[in-house]
Amino acid sequence: MASKFLDKLRRHVVEIIIVGSILAASITLAVVLSFFRVSSSIAIIKHHNETIMKVDLSKENEERHFQVKGDFSFVTIAVKKDYICIEHNDCPSQYCVNEGWVKSGEKPIICAYNGISIYFSEDSGGSAILG
Amino acid sequence: MRPIKKLVPILSALFLLPSCAATHYSSSSYGYGTFWFYHLFEGKQSILDELEQKVASTSFLLDVDSIDAPNGVAVLNKEKTAKPGSFLRNCLEFAVSMQEATNGYFSPFSGNLTSLWLDNLGEGKVPSEEDIAKEVAKSSSTYLVFDGESVNKFGEGQIDLGGIGKGYCAKMLAEELKEREITKYWISGGTSSIVFGENPNGKDGYTKVELEDLPGKYVYCKDESISTSSYKKQLYEVNGKKYSHIVNPFTGSAEVNLQAAIVKGSDPAVCDALSTAIYLEGVGSISKYEKEFGVKVIAVKDESVVYCSDGFEILG
Structure with missing residues (x-):
């Protein structure tokens, strides 16, 4: 019984190697692709439709602060490893400031008053915000 | 040779395996005074560019300050007559129809x-x-x-389609995607008007929707739309009274009553208009809209649910 099975294996050894190799390559590629999709930590900062800058939050080892020009005033943005926030904004509602630190890949930060938005290039789109 | 032939279907399937890593294109653009977020789970990147372009161009037409927009709302307000293209004309007709349907609580003027x-x-x-x-x-x-x-305006009131603009545009984008047989997507106009197809990254194709007016609470949406009218992001306090950006066209008052009216249904434009009307009319108006338009509604006051339609499940 066992020798018959081994015989069959020997006869199809080429096919087995081909299928096995393709299977391994495909799985590896799929894993790599999905890894890159979800692990991106690029925060894109826009003023209206213009991209002002892109920040890779995974490389921000120390907290730093910078300003971008909005419609009515400058907006202070802070970044640290894997996180970003609007630290200061002169908008009346202060809603964007009250969002606090947002982790990379999570919800966008919007200040419609100053026309500034921060979103993540590879937000999975799994959830939306209504408010 | 024969065994190899038998393997052709298997080999083909294996070659396609990497594509199982879910397709997802996302972007953001500015229009209608806010940011739009686009998530496509099929199709191609260039479709997003086209959607962004449509939002920008239609936003320009509806902008009350864009006097340069040919035959746009600003021109109609100033000249009292215009020959708008199909988008604006249909949007104006829809606005008037919703004004009638809400007995004037939604007013485009x-x-x-x-x-x-x-x-x-x-x-x-x-x-x-x-x-x-x-x-x-x-x-x-x-x-x-x-x-x-031609469209002619009579009277001194100024047209402002802010109450339905995002919903109407979201409807147009959804129709555009349907024509291209794209069913996996969601598109958000600001955070107040969202249209959903199927979401392969969500539970059973549904997208989780966090409700900012009810912290920690959420609902699920799929192949439908949801809109809210809320004072949360535009609340003003003068002499101890709270006011918002949504004004009652009959009394002229901007004093707040409900905190938010959240409307879910098949048509994003209808949901947008009804959320404004319900916000102003109050809870008593909801049942007639449920019956007439088949929508489901959540009404919020002081961060508490004061009305929730049957079958509109709030989780969290």
Whole structure:
């Protein structure tokens, strides 16, 4: 019984190697692709439709602060490893400031008053915000 | 040779395996005074560019300040006549139909009344009774006549389609995607009007929707749309009274009653208009809209649910 099975294996050894190799390559590629999709930590900062800058939050080892020009005033943005926030904004509602630190890949930060938005290039789109 | 032939289907399937890593294109653009977020789970990147372009161009037409927009709302307000293209014309017709359907609680002619309030609230005061009465009279006596290619405005009220613009545009984008047989997506106009297809990254194709008016609570949406009218992001306080950007076209008051009216249904434009009407009319108006439009509604006051339609499940 066992020798018959081994015989069959020997006869199809080429096919087995081909299928096995393709299977391994495909799985590896799929894993790599999905890894890159979800692990991106690029925060894109826009003023209206213009991209002002892109920040890779995974490389921000120390907290730093910078300003971008909005419609009515400058907006202070802070970044640290894997996180970003609007630290200061002169908008009346202060809603964007009250969002606090947002982790990379999570919800966008919007200040419609100053026309500034921060979103993540590879937000999975799994959830939306209504408010 | 024969065994190899038998393997062809298997080999083909294996070659396709990497594509199982879910397709997802996302982007953001500015239009209708806010940011739009696009998530496509099929199709190609260039479709997003086209959607962004449509949002920008239609936003320009509806912008009350864009006098350069040919035959746009700003021109119609100023010249009282225009020959708008199909998008704006259909949007105006829809706005008038929703004004009738809501007995005037959704009004497309309250532009100056809203500006009067926002200008005053921005300076920490409320407008005078006299100024409010003047603007209410103007908006309530304004109407449109559709005459062939032309649209003519009669009356001194200013057209402002802010109450339905995002919903109407979201509807147009959803129709555009349907024509291309794209069913896996969601698109958000700001955070107040969202249209959903199927979401392969969500539970059973549904997208989780976090409700900012009810912290920690959420609902699920799929192949439908959801809109909210809420004061949360535009709340003003003068002499201990709370006011918002949504003004009652009958009384001219911007004083808040409900915190938010959340409307879920098949048509994003209808949901957008109804959320404004329900926000102003209050809970008593909801059942008639449920019956007439088949929508489901959540009404929020002081961060508590004061009404929730049967079958509209709030989780969390």
